[in-house]
Amino acid sequence: MGKKETLALLQLYKNDYQDLMSTTTRNDCIYNKISEELRSEGCYFSKQQVKDRVKYLKMRYMRWKDNLKKSGAVPLHFEYGALMDEILGDKPNVTPMAVVDTTDHDDDTSSTANEAAKPLHAYDVTSGVRGKLGEVVTESGER
Numbered sequence: 001m002g003k004k005e006t007l008a009l010l011q012l013y014k015n016d017y018q019d020l021m022s023t024t025t026r027n028d029c030i031y032n033k034i035s036e037e038l039r040s041e042g043c044y045f046s047k048q049q050v051k052d053r054v055k056y057l058k059m060r061y062m063r064w065k066d067n068l069k070k071s072g073a074v075p076l077h078f079e080y081g082a083l084m085d086e087i088l089g090d091k092p093n094v095t096p097m098a099v100v101d102t103t104d105h106d107d108d109t110s111s112t113a114n115e116a117a118k119p120l121h122a123y124d125v126t127s128g129v130r131g132k133l134g135e136v137v138t139e140s141g142e143r
Helices: 003-015 017-021 027-040 047-068 081-088
Strands: 098-101 121-124 129-132
Touching: 003 017, 003 027, 003 047, 003 081, 017 027, 027 047, 047 081
Parallel strands: none
Antiparallel strands: 098 121, 121 129
């Protein structure tokens, strides 16, 4: 699939994205519809080819987004990144609502291999609250 065909595919995918997320419509029907619409534009791809291309583009997009989060990493180039951001940018698996911090925040730097694992800390990105997993923290910061 060339650039022209991929852009047409992504535009159709964007238009039908809500239907693909629906639990009442089978995805095969949507991919078949996209395949037929591409065919009317002169791009002859089967339903399976469309499905595989979307899967590949989503995988590349996730790899690109992960690369952007790493400091010091050589930046990857993904020419469909802006369009994929429009489609998938607000999904929780792309921009999580909270991240888990597994680093040890204690001042004690002496640890042994036999030492029990320390509890994980959670950080809520939206509110900026940090605490141990399973702990309830009120708005005033009380535990």
